[in-house]
Every structure is written in C-alpha cells, then in structure tokens.
Amino acid sequence: MRKITAKEFTGSQAWEALPIEKFSGQTTVRLHWTDQPYKWHVNDGPEVFVVLDGVVNMHTRSDGKEGMTRLEPGDIFHAETGDEHVAHPQGVARILVVEVAGSV
Structure with missing residues (x-):
C-alpha cells in the first residue's frame, strides 16, 4: 500500500x-505533471483524464470543428477511441490519466 x-x-x-x-x-x-501543452493526438482506446491540481484547457476536434473545455481540479474529461484532443495546462497541472497501455 x-x-x-x-x-x-x-x-x-x-x-x-x-x-x-x-x-x-x-x-x-x-x-502526470506538466507545465506545457501536449500534442494533438488520438488515443488507441478510451482515456479518462482527471485534473487533480491546476487548470487545463482541453482542445478538441470533431467533424472539422474545434472546441475547448476548461478543466479545474475535480473535473474529468473522457475521450473515446478516435477523439482528437490536446491538453493545454494553464501553469503547472497534475493530472491522473487512465488509458490503454502504450497509448499516445
């Protein structure tokens, strides 16, 4: 334990x-600990992204349109297989990520 x-x-x-x-x-x-954006990507399976500390702007692309969701501590973002997204922390952030092993 x-x-x-x-x-x-x-x-x-x-x-x-x-x-x-x-x-x-x-x-x-x-x-995860980060203070920099990730890269646009599509995971090999579903992803659960939980902001534990800090603020993250999650950018998404779907059907040629971009969107953005602000995630604060306690917020959960769920990406299904094939969902294109990129996380942009606003300063330092700590994020719990549950995903398929070896995913991007």
Whole structure:
C-alpha cells in the first residue's frame, strides 16, 4: 500500500509520469505533471483524464470543428477511441490519466 499526494509530485520535464498501476497489462493509471501543452493526438482506446491540481484547457476536434473545455481540479474529461484532443495546462497541472497501455 502507498499514499500518493498529487501536489507533491513534480516532474523534471513536461508530461513526466508517475506509474501507479497497470491492470492486466492493458490499462495504465499514471499521475502526470506538466507545465506545457501536449500534442494533438488520438488515443488507441478510451482515456479518462482527471485534473487533480491546476487548470487545463482541453482542445478538441470533431467533424472539422474545434472546441475547448476548461478543466479545474475535480473535473474529468473522457475521450473515446478516435477523439482528437490536446491538453493545454494553464501553469503547472497534475493530472491522473487512465488509458490503454502504450497509448499516445
């Protein structure tokens, strides 16, 4: 057993991850630290993105249209397989991500 305090986790580079669990070798749970945007991407499976600390603007593309959702601590973003998105933290953010192992 272990306790993880999200606010205490700091990475040395953007999107550094602290692995927490890997279920049946297929699904990972990781705590990410970042202060920089990621890249536009489509995951290999569904993704659950939980903001634990900080603010993240999640940009999405669907049917040629772009949108943006502001995520604050406690907010959850769910991307289904094929959903194109990119996270833009507003300063430092810590995010819990549950996704298919090896996904982008």
